[in-house]
Amino acid sequence: xxxxxxxxxxxxxxxxxxxxxxxxxxxxxxxxxxxxxxxxxxxxxxxxxxxxxxxxxxxxxxxxxxxxxxxxxxxxxxxxxxxxxxxxxxxxxxxxxxxxxxxxxxxxxxxxxxxxxxxxxxxxxxxxxxxxxxxxxxxxxxxxxxxxxxxxxxxxxxxxxxxxxxxxxxxxxxxxxxxxxxxxxxxxxxxxxxxxxxxxxxxxxxxxxxxxxxxxxxxxxxxxxxxxxxxxxxxxxxxxxxxxxxxxxxxxxxxxxxxxxxxxxxxxxxxxxxxxxxxxxxxxxxxxxxxxxxxxxxxxxxxxxxxxxxxxxxxxxxxxxxxxxxxxxxxxxxxxxxxxxxxxxxxxxxxxxxxxxxxxx
Amino acid sequence: xxxxxxxxxxxxxxxxxxxxxxxxxxxxxxxxxxxxxxxxxxxxxxxxxxxxxxxxxxxxxxxxxxxxxxxxxxxxxxxxxxxxxxxxxxxxxxxxxxxxxxxxxxxxxxxxxxxxxxxxxxxxxxxxxxxxxxxxxxxxxxxxxxxxxxxxxxxxxxxxxxxxxxxxxxxxxxxxxxxxxxxxxxxxxxxxxxxxxxxxxxxxxxxxxxxxxxxxxxxxxxxxxxxxxxxxxxxxxxxxxxxxxxxxxxxxxxxxxxxxxxxxxxxxxxxxxxxxxxxxxxxxxxxxxxxxxxxxxxxxxxxxxxxxxxxxxxxxxxxxxxxxxxxxxxxxxxxxxxxxxxxxxxxxxxxxxxxxxxxxxxxxxxxxxxxxxxxxxxxxxxxxxxxxxxxxxxxxxxxxxxxxxxxxxxxxxxxxxxxxxxxxxxxxxxxxxxxxxxxxxxxxxxxxxxxxxxxxxxxxxxxxxxxxxxxxxxxxxxxxxxxxxxxxxxxxxxxxxxxxxxxxxxx
Numbered sequence: 001x002x003x004x005x006x007x008x009x010x011x012x013x014x015x016x017x018x019x020x021x022x023x024x025x026x027x028x029x030x031x032x033x034x035x036x037x038x039x040x041x042x043x044x045x046x047x048x049x050x051x052x053x054x055x056x057x058x059x060x061x062x063x064x065x066x067x068x069x070x071x072x073x074x075x076x077x078x079x080x081x082x083x084x085x086x087x088x089x090x091x092x093x094x095x096x097x098x099x100x101x102x103x104x105x106x107x108x109x110x111x112x113x114x115x116x117x118x119x120x121x122x123x124x125x126x127x128x129x130x131x132x133x134x135x136x137x138x139x140x141x142x143x144x145x146x147x148x149x150x151x152x153x154x155x156x157x158x159x160x161x162x163x164x165x166x167x168x169x170x171x172x173x174x175x176x177x178x179x180x181x182x183x184x185x186x187x188x189x190x191x192x193x194x195x196x197x198x199x200x201x202x203x204x205x206x207x208x209x210x211x212x213x214x215x216x217x218x219x220x221x222x223x224x225x226x227x228x229x230x231x232x233x234x235x236x237x238x239x240x241x242x243x244x245x246x247x248x249x250x251x252x253x254x255x256x257x258x259x260x261x262x263x264x265x266x267x268x269x270x271x272x273x274x275x276x277x278x279x280x281x282x283x284x285x286x287x288x289x290x291x292x293x294x295x296x297x298x299x300x301x302x303x304x305x306x307x308x309x310x311x312x313x314x315x316x317x318x319x320x321x322x323x324x325x326x327x328x329x330x331x332x333x334x335x336x337x338x339x340x341x342x343x344x345x346x347x348x349x350x351x352x353x354x355x356x357x358x359x360x361x
Numbered sequence: 362x363x364x365x366x367x368x369x370x371x372x373x374x375x376x377x378x379x380x381x382x383x384x385x386x387x388x389x390x391x392x393x394x395x396x397x398x399x400x401x402x403x404x405x406x407x408x409x410x411x412x413x414x415x416x417x418x419x420x421x422x423x424x425x426x427x428x429x430x431x432x433x434x435x436x437x438x439x440x441x442x443x444x445x446x447x448x449x450x451x452x453x454x455x456x457x458x459x460x461x462x463x464x465x466x467x468x469x470x471x472x473x474x475x476x477x478x479x480x481x482x483x484x485x486x487x488x489x490x491x492x493x494x495x496x497x498x499x500x501x502x503x504x505x506x507x508x509x510x511x512x513x514x515x516x517x518x519x520x521x522x523x524x525x526x527x528x529x530x531x532x533x534x535x536x537x538x539x540x541x542x543x544x545x546x547x548x549x550x551x552x553x554x555x556x557x558x559x560x561x562x563x564x565x566x567x568x569x570x571x572x573x574x575x576x577x578x579x580x581x582x583x584x585x586x587x588x589x590x591x592x593x594x595x596x597x598x599x600x601x602x603x604x605x606x607x608x609x610x611x612x613x614x615x616x617x618x619x620x621x622x623x624x625x626x627x628x629x630x631x632x633x634x635x636x637x638x639x640x641x642x643x644x645x646x647x648x649x650x651x652x653x654x655x656x657x658x659x660x661x662x663x664x665x666x667x668x669x670x671x672x673x674x675x676x677x678x679x680x681x682x683x684x685x686x687x688x689x690x691x692x693x694x695x696x697x698x699x700x701x702x703x704x705x706x707x708x709x710x711x712x713x714x715x716x717x718x719x720x721x722x723x724x725x726x727x728x729x730x731x732x733x734x735x736x737x738x739x740x741x742x743x744x745x746x747x748x749x750x751x752x753x754x755x756x757x758x759x760x761x762x763x764x765x766x767x768x769x770x771x772x773x774x775x776x777x778x779x780x781x782x783x784x785x786x787x788x789x790x791x792x793x794x795x796x797x798x799x800x801x802x803x804x805x806x807x808x809x810x811x812x813x814x815x816x817x818x819x820x821x822x823x824x825x826x827x828x829x830x831x832x833x834x835x836x837x838x839x840x841x842x843x844x845x846x847x848x849x850x851x852x853x854x855x856x857x858x859x860x861x862x863x864x865x866x867x868x
Contacts, residue, residue, distance in 0.1 A: 238703055
């Protein structure tokens with residue numbers, strides 16, 4: 001008989017081992033899935049994990065892409081992880097990402113074509129405010145009426161998507177675009193363009209912001225009483241209340257920070273790699289960041305690594321679609337497996353497996 | 362060697378869990394119709410042993426013989442069929458169902474509802490445990506709920522009844538009723554295995570006692586011929602050092618609660634009604650009461666977790682009803698709640714983290730918000746040392762400590778911050794005798810040094826031992842505090858029932 005037995009204290013080594021095992025198990029299960037689809041499994045795994053970085057043919061294109069994709073994932077996931085640690089579930093980062101992009105791009109488009117050296121910083125601020133405001137809706141509803149922030153934040157994603165398409169075909173549409181949906185391209189508006197800082201590396205200000213966020217979150221969680229209170233509220237809410245943590249203030253803080261970071265990520269994207277507001281601007285970063293946050297153990301450094309890994313599966317996945325004509329759904333299933341296996345292996349940090357010799361009575 | 366008198370013979374029962382041997386070569390016998398006490402500190406292995414007898418745990422080694430037949434129940438239903446019944450410390454009853462429905466749920470083949478109701482009435486009357494089968498369990502008192510559990514067992518006509526800490530939720534008067542029932546059962550030939558910390562009770566009711574320590578049988582005795590102190594010392598294998606209270610002259614009044622009323626926060630909460638009392642410097646005020654009569658609500662009001670009208674609570678002449686726990690700590694009001702895991706401490710966090718939890722402000726462990734981890738660790742180690750907390754180190758998770766050790770840490774963490782007023786809820790609940798003595802001594806010392814202490818406790822002996830004045834809370838109302846000196850158990854019983862012994866005497 002196989003039983004799970006609760007460990008007296010969570011296992012440290014399993015906490016670190018679980019993500020690695022999850023990646024390994026995903027590779028194996030993914031390989032089986034690709035084989036069942038009639039593709040060479042080894043080649044598929046190599047295309048996803050190896051070629052984006054090391055292939056002489058694609059490397060020069062996909063290496064910068066890695067940072068371009070990882071930047072927003074990490075930035076959003078860092079924000080989400082603070083709330084997740086405290087047991088505050090902002091599932092709507094995608095919506096905050098969109099609203100941040102709309103606010104920041106809206107500011108730039110309103111000032112177009114004025115050249116202003118501080119325009120990009122102002123846009124970043126506007127983007128952060130946009131995301132923050134969108135996250136405040138579930139935050140305030142939760143603190144005032146005790147609504148469920150998971151549902152409210154999630155549903156607001158769909159509202160944000162509607163506003164996005166309204167903007168793309170309506171109030172932010174490029175007046176010189178010949179009636180096509182989509183705004184002016186900010187890449188051709190120098191003051192507003194979030195350009196690469198070092199050419200052909202993929203490093204733009206959003207990537208820098210993501211790194212700063214990683215460091216700031218690390219310091220907050222390790223050294224500051226606020227970070228301690230976030231962790232305490234997640235571990236034992238009643239104990240946090242006894243410690244003097246004001247639950248409402250904590251909810252607003254965590255929702256606010258995650259919304260602001262998601263909004264910033266949206267702004268960096270729209271002013272940089274994406275260039276313009278378009279109907280399909282929301283690319284799912286806000287949802288994938290949830291996986292990144294958990295894959296990274298809600299730890300800033302873990303999130304940094306998990307963001308890079310997730311970006312790799314994105315780019316590798318695209319490559320596999322292109323080279324091996326794997327269906328896009330297979331790639332999504334592959335990414336989903338990663339979270340699934342992580343949660344499965346996670347059980348072992350709290351429980352140990354016992355194979356009991358069930359003695360017959 | 363099995364005599365026909367023996368009902369249950371246990372031979373060499375051993376059960377090991379990872380890292381701890383719960384029972385090691387335990388042997389003893391229970392005779393037919395005797396009340397047999399199982400004594401031991403927390404973690405001595407009592408629970409594991411009775412779970413083995415009741416079929417919840419399969420031992421690694423050893424045998425049991427019930428009435429001459431080999432007995433190895435694989436699950437509780439097998440134990441029940443063999444005639445072994447158990448009343449747990451924590452009841453497993455559904456509040457929304459009636460007494461009869463609850464009892465039917467626990468039976469393999471329940472009879473028709475009407476027949477069952479008649480049986481319940483018959484059994485409960487025969488054993489002096491009045492119980493109406495049609496009442497909803499949610500409306501019953503703790504004592505009545507226990508009757509439901511006992512009647513449920515009695516309907517199965519058991520040969521051995523196991524009772525785990527049965528009196529912890531009862532008033533002294535209810536304890537008397539229970540003891541009458543147990544004596545009657547025993548005279549009819551039912552053996553009773555009685556588990557309790559309370560040595561006076563064991564002396565009053567048990568015929569023999571088996572004493573466990575660290576999973577082993579370390580002795581047995583006839584309780585009626587052994588002093589409570591001797592039994593306690595057998596349990597802990599050490600000389601017990603009972604704290605002595607020196608009644609001092611109380612100082613100036615430091616905290617007063619006036620006209621405090623608070624509606625119940627939830628359906629199963631208790632409303633506080635017109636509560637008023639005060640505490641003076643250097644005084645320990647004991648608040649007794651049966652669990653669930655408003656203690657938790659009152660604690661939350663005093664700790665600041667629940668806020669009230671500003672002048673419902675005044676401290677040093679200043680209204681503090683609106684202040685939260687953090688602000689109260691700043692002016693010297695500290696508190697240690699009852700529930701250790703999840704309220705007083707975060708179980709998965711280290712002792713260092715848990716030290717920071719409530720001591721950050723007063724011990725200046727996070728100046729300007731930046732945590733001084735070396736200082737926090739130092740403070741945790743100071744508490745561990747001063748309160749003799751047995752742990753591998755400050756890095757250990759709080760949840761990995763035994764109840765007694767964690768309680769010492771939790772109380773120590775507050776006491777070492779030199780409070781003006783300390784509120785403790787159930788200071789030694791589920792804590793072994795040695796740790797309890799340590800904690801009580803610390804509270805007495807704190808009061809001698811001039812602090813005011815409010816101790817909310819269900820343990821009447823504890824209240825008598827440490828308090829200067831005692832009051833009780835019943836259904837959200839508080840009776841008038843009275844000096845502890847000269848109070849009898851009978852007075853206390855009346856107070857727990859919400860009555861004032863003096864007025865009763867006049868009436």
